[in-house]
Amino acid sequence: MVRVAGGGSRVRIRLSNAYGAGPLRITGASVGRSAGEAQVWPGTVRPLSFGGRAGATVAAGRDMVSDAVALSTSPLEKLTITLYFADRTGPATFHRYTTTTSYRASGRHLDDSDAGAFKESTNAWYFLSGVEASGGTSTRRGTVVVFGDSLVDGTGAAVGADGRFTDKLAERLIADRRPLDVVNAGIAGNRILSGSPCYGDKAGDRFRRDVLDRPGVRSVVIHLGANDIGAPEMGDPCMGAAPRVSARQIIEAHKKLIRAAHARGVKAVGATILPMKGALFPLYSEQGEKVRDAVNHWIRTSGAYDSVLDAARALADAHDSALPRPGFVFRDGLHPNEAGAHAVASAVDLNEL
Structure with missing residues (x-):
């Protein structure tokens, strides 16, 4: 379906x-x-x-x-x-x-x-x-690929409800008569630095296949790094190797994705890493929060990305930016529910796609 x-x-x-x-x-x-x-x-x-x-x-x-x-x-x-x-x-x-x-x-x-x-x-x-459509109005359309982890994949969205933030983004684009379609290339558990037995090839190894080779791709939105930061806390054997990582390592991996996109004439939009402190499973640590803050600051201020989707601010609690806003998250305390997905999709600047 x-x-x-x-x-x-x-x-x-x-x-x-x-x-x-x-x-x-x-x-x-x-x-x-x-x-x-x-x-x-x-x-x-x-x-x-x-x-x-x-x-x-x-x-x-x-x-x-x-x-x-x-x-x-x-x-x-x-x-x-x-x-x-x-x-x-x-x-x-x-x-x-x-x-x-x-x-x-x-x-x-x-x-x-x-x-x-x-x-x-x-x-x-x-x-x-x-699934690729052609003919009719689709001949004048392009593609925005949203590439990342469970935030993109849709953990927390109700089955069959088309409630992922990428679904809501597609609806915004259609309602605003924008000539862009949305491809969801998210894999729950995916990382930017390491592949794993259950959560797919690392981002750099699948970027060409899942993003650059998509027909008509004009832009890519990238949300990655949360699982690299949280993996050492999870103790999940499905993750495979789970070394502690630095902000510099994650940033350098983001830079490689940006260069690959630009080499193909594709615009790169960086999405800040969502708040992790509220997770009801082992994910958060004070050291990890420092890494998340540093990566997010780089995404927002470095100018390396062509544009920024500030997913972290869209989902954050007004009094503690490390926590998600109450009412915006699924019962796992991390992933956006329908209201949170709407907030993230609403934070996308359509003119930057």
Whole structure:
């Protein structure tokens, strides 16, 4: 289940076998208008092809784009993408946490409009790494990629409610008739300095794939560093190595992302690191807070970024900037709830994108 930011007259999908151990054989795929949950509006299902064929094989470590199919879509409309695998896939390339529900069934159900066969569900997206609209007004549009960690990914947002701050940013852009679509490239737990078994490649290693290679990218908003600072406190084996880091290390990593963006003519917007003191799990330390303050001061004042999204100030308590504002956070005491997501999206200067 995917909500497209901008509309168009044609649609194609992007599939990834980046982490596969061998070739991935796709037997068939289709796209249709979502009718809610696992239902598709009757008469809207379109078979997808790959180089004119119904199926395709994606080599390990590679991705593949389908042929474009005629399907008129409106901004913020939800689509259903159905993939059929007749053979074993091997290790799956997937996004383990999303704020939508996906559904599974045994057998071939590419043309189904009813939900009867789809008995299992998950909050992960498997193999699907993009949905791209073209034609119509989309030919005059560009893309802003929001790149980062759980603030971007949407931890704290209600499942199925499109309540991430990136969703609210997309709504602002549409309402203001701005020619930009929003791509969410957040991974909960992601770090700028280190990769990990559960939270993805470090930011520098995935920046080209997840940001610079997106069609029509004009700007990138970057929120990273919170997990690098908090990892030593968490004791999470999923993090892998969790060394203490300095503000200088994080800043130098940000500079590399800025240089990579500028080399491709992409505008870079720095987002300050959200308040961490209120977290109801081990994350905050006094030393870590000093690092966060130093990184945020650099983002705000150095001029290295083309523009600044001050997410920290948008979410901070009025009396203690290390704490989030009451009523703006999810029950974990860290991530923004709907009101907090609205505050962050409202803090974006649309003219700077």
